Amino acid sequence: MPVFGLGVWKSSNKEAADSVQTAIKHGYRLIDTAKQYGNQPGVGYGIQQALKDNHLNRKDLFITTKIFNGDQGYESALAAFEEQLKELRLTYLDLLLIHWPVDGKYVDTWRALEKLYHEGKVRAIGVSNFDESKLKDVLASSTVMPQVNQMEFNPLVQEDGLFEYMNGLGMAMEAWGPLGGGEALSNKMVQEIAQNHDKSAAQVILRFDYQMGAITIPKSAHEERIVANSQIDDFVLSDAEMAAIQELNQEKRSIWYPAFAWHAGSEETGVKDQVSYWDDVDEYLNKTVD
Template structure:
């Protein structure tokens, strides 16, 4: 058992979530199934997917195979998925679509269910459905992704249950301080997607010097910088060796000076962003796109 992966964070409803997980965006079905199985075998227990990724069924298969290989039970895995933008805004449609997601994932609940984007004029009605999904036990916690301060304030004004998580793009090149500070003030846990900035910083001189000092890889330094700020981080790799490397970030600490050196790299630039999305319902079909990663 790799104890490096044991740190957990308590959400605002008391649920414990692992601080390091595996994301599966933009991977084929066979890759997804194998990487999820490999992740469980390497003691990753937080798996993050979404309907839009088009690989929920592969995640479900990978979890089943990983559980069988490790003699674990379903409750040892923290599974996150997200509501597709095209399913938002209609209570009945959303709940029907989510039940179909559960079937693909081969489970009767998820540990965390997120709204993938704050679609204007739809996210409050969508949140009403998520609150009932939570009340019915089909999700142990509910949250959002990519919400800024304005939309989070609006959601909180209408919500009976506050989001447990806001999953945002966060890495040394983009810090989004306004929403980070707001969520911390409201007790909403922050989760980082694209924590390595799409690999753009792995050869950065500041990062590599700090990595050499600690005898760590640049990726490990970046992930450690995020962990020390209290973020949950979702790294993505199809290679078991890199999974193991990414997990070895809890046995060293960055100094205040090193943290500040990395802070100075901020450019507030997104690595990946839907420029046409603009928070609306369906510009140019962006809202209706689901990845088609191919057959098994």
């Protein structure tokens, strides 16, 4: 699995298709999406167009998607997977994740992922937004250990305890929200470190994530930023710089599963969880590759 890739959360199908093509043209090989984002058709088109334009083979890319919360359960997850493959115009996935640990369903969903893994339809399986207790639930009844846990991870949310637990299992941490938003990007100390290395604050943060051992998938729809985000191999943060950024840790996740309306303990005011279908979804379902 590449340690750096492109995320497409909050991108329309057109934005996703364009950014996927741009990223692959500039050397990205990991693309991360989800049914919940409502842009799998755009991602699928972007992948196929980029393969053709750049004379690449499918095996050159690493594609990840996730089982939507509303599709969780054994049979429903299997059916949803087949539909997601069609939207992505693929015959197999490199990594399939459970998007969130839906109460009473995530263990059965994991059994479905194991079946797909053993059948060779998915080359790796993992989870997303699983804390230590939820991971232990899966491990207690699994035959295949989750290879990845995708979590909110950045200078403000470093998941110290969970990261240590995962490292002990040999499970990879993949960071969503790897830049930490405006609070991290505008931090004076981060900007000073960036100036010292003649880099941007975003590049410093992504380098920090990398040196911490996290796989990162920053999202951008702009070619200049897509290119710049990947340019983090030509400098190294010192131990002192790493320690200074680690001091920014607040361990305050921006959103967590008890807040969702589908969580058994949530209030009616919980975060609604639904597929964010974009107006351009139909356009990209059958769009012809040029």
